[in-house]
Amino acid sequence: MSFAPPLPPVFTGENYHIWVVKMRTYLQALDLWSVVENDFEPPPLRANPPIAQIRQHGEERAKKHKAMACLQNGVSDVIFTRIMACDSPKQEWDRLKEEFMGSDKTRQQQIINLRREFENLKMKESEAIKQYSDRIMATINNIKLLGKNFSDNRVVEKVITTLPERFE
Structure with a gap:
């Protein structure tokens, strides 16, 4: 072929x-x-x-x-x-x-900002799970594009701990 x-x-x-x-x-x-x-x-x-x-x-x-x-x-x-x-x-x-x-210093600052954004993400009451997971994945993909790995375990933990009470 x-x-x-x-x-x-x-x-x-x-x-x-x-x-x-x-x-x-x-x-x-x-x-x-x-x-x-x-x-x-x-x-x-x-x-x-x-x-x-x-x-x-x-x-x-x-x-x-x-x-x-x-x-x-x-x-x-x-x-x-x-x-x-x-x-x-x-x-x-x-x-x-x-x-x-940008320089390594600029990329490191971008990674820090994206990690902070990831940590501050929370699901809104009116938001669907798909929308929330899309927001999370967009942030993670931006971190990965800058060359940093992100564990799947951390993503799962984030989703589980930030879901509103109605999902418990």
Whole structure:
């Protein structure tokens, strides 16, 4: 079975966290994520290599440019101007991360704020359980998008302890 991936998701400057997840998966499907993540450059060929080795080396070198093309096509023209001078897919990825995700300190503050929001969530008397669970999951998903894990046990505990008395 062959797999023809769709066009890459396009980042326009909004919802960076969601684009990152989609683009990482897209690059993984094309076997290009390791080039972005590790800034991999294959070692030069030895003297008189066999044709198969030359072909393999060429394919490995092309991965860098394929990954760069995916990233460049995965952003709007306005965003592209910010990464067009980069020499590698890792540089492009890191530049976007730095600009749209903020520093580690900023992300830590966002996580703290989201955890506080999670702790303060309570189900309203007029609210359906589905609506309440959607609010909880939206907060948790935002925390996860920032790179922090959140245990399912904690979510269940939160729901059980914050349900109104009518559910007891």
